[in-house]
Amino acid sequence: MEMALEVKNLNKAYPDFALKDLSFSLPCGSIMGLIGENGAGKTTTLKAILNLIHRDSGEITLLGHRDGGLENAIKAQIGVVFDESCFHDNLTLRHISTVMGGIYPNWDPAYFTRLTRQLSLPEGKPVKALSKGMKTKLCIAAALAHHPRLLLLDEPTSGLDPIVREEILDLFMDFIQDERKAILLSSHITSDLDKIADYVTFIHEGQVALSDNKDELTGKMGILKCSEQALATLDRSQALRLRKGQFSCEVLVRDKNAYRIHHPGAVVEPATLEDIMLFYVRGRTL
Numbered sequence: 465m466e467m468a469l470e471v472k473n474l475n476k477a478y479p480d481f482a483l484k485d486l487s488f489s490l491p492c493g494s495i496m497g498l499i500g501e502n503g504a505g506k507t508t509t510l511k512a513i514l515n516l517i518h519r520d521s522g523e524i525t526l527l528g529h530r531d532g533g534l535e536n537a538i539k540a541q542i543g544v545v546f547d548e549s550c551f552h553d554n555l556t557l558r559h560i561s562t563v564m565g566g567i568y569p570n571w572d573p574a575y576f577t578r579l580t581r582q583l584s585l586p587e588g589k590p591v592k593a594l595s596k597g598m599k600t601k602l603c604i605a606a607a608l609a610h611h612p613r614l615l616l617l618d619e620p621t622s623g624l625d626p627i628v629r630e631e632i633l634d635l636f637m638d639f640i641q642d643e644r645k646a647i648l649l650s651s652h653i654t655s656d657l658d659k660i661a662d663y664v665t666f667i668h669e670g671q672v673a674l675s676d677n678k679d680e681l682t683g684k685m686g687i688l689k690c691s692e693q694a695l696a697t698l699d700r701s702q703a704l705r706l707r708k709g710q711f712s713c714e715v716l717v718r719d720k721n722a723y724r725i726h727h728p729g730a731v732v733e734p735a736t737l738e739d740i741m742l743f744y745v746r747g748r749t750l
C-alpha cells in the first residue's frame with residue numbers, strides 16, 4: 465500500500481510538554497482523523513510534519529520524500545489549513561486568487577471561483593469583513609484550489625454550522641476519490657470523523673494511544689458495564705481502560721464480540737470514537 469505520509473518515532477520537547485515517539489502512517493486514497501484532548505499535541509504534530517517547528521528526532525516521509533527540507537515541488541502538492549486567519553485582512557477573493565496563482569504552479573482560478581461560490585463567500589468583501597466561519601471556508605477553498613495531493617488540516621470544521629460542515633465534508637470526500645490523494649485532519653468533532661475518516665490516530669498526552677482503521681476500532685471495541693465487585697474477576701487481557709461511576713463501572717474492552725463469547729451474559733455495548741476518547745482522557749488503566 466502506497467503511503468502519503470509516514471511519521472516514525474517523532475519526538476519534540478517543549479519545557480512543559482513533549483511529543484513522545486509518535487508513529488503513524490496515512491495510506492494514499494484515505495482520510496485520517498487526528499483526535500485528542502486540548503493540548504494533546506495535535507497541532508504540534510502537524511507543524512512538525514510541515515517542518516514549521518524543529519523536531520528533536522524522528523523521520524517524516526511526505527509523498528515519498530523522506531526528511532527533505534520540503535522543497536517547493538513537494539510544498540506545491542500539499543494543501544494546508546491551520547487557522548481561519550490565513551490571509552491578509554485587506555485582500556478580497558480576487559486578490560487572493562492572484563496572490564496564490566503566483567505561489568502555486570497548479571493554482572486553478574476557475575476552480576477557486578467555483579468553490580467560493582459553492583461555499584457562498586462574498587466576492588467583493590475584504591477578509592476583515594468576513595465572519596469566522598467564512599474565513600475558514602475561504603482557507604479550505606484556497607487549500608483545495610491548487611490541486612494538492614495531500615491535505616493537512618487543523619480543525620477545519622470547527623466553528624462551522626452543521627450545514628456548511630456537511631458541505632465541507634462532501635468536498636473532502638470528493639477530493640479523496642482520486643486514489644493518489646490523502647487527508648490528515650485534526651478534529652474535536654468526532655461525529656465528522658465517524659462520517660468521513662478511514663483511519664484514526666488518537667494522541668493522548670503527546671503519545672499515540674491508538675492508530676488504526678476507524679471501523680476496526682469502533683467495530684471491535686466495546687463498553688462493559690459491571691459492578692465494582694465484578695472488576696476483581698474481569699478478563700484483564702481484554703480490558704483497556706476503566707471509568708468508575710458512583711454506582712457502577714465501565715470498562716473499555718478490546719473486542720466486544722470475543723468478550724461476549726467468553727463471558728456469556730456480560731453487558732457489552734458498542735463504543736463510539738467519542739467514548740474511546742473519553743475512556744483514555746478521563747479513565748485509567750486497570
Ligand SMILES: Nc1ncnc2c1ncn2[C@@H]1O[C@H](COP(=O)(O)OP(=O)(O)OP(=O)(O)O)[C@@H](O)[C@H]1O
Binds near residue numbers: 479481502505506507
Ligand atoms: N511554542 C511552544 N512553546 C512551548 N510550548 C508549546 C508551544 N507550542 C505548543 N506548546 C505546548 O504543547 C502542548 C500541545 O499543544 P498543541 O497545540 O499541539 O495541542 P493540541 O492537541 O493541538 O490542542 P488543541 O486541541 O487545544 O488545539 C500544549 O501544552 C502547548 O502549551
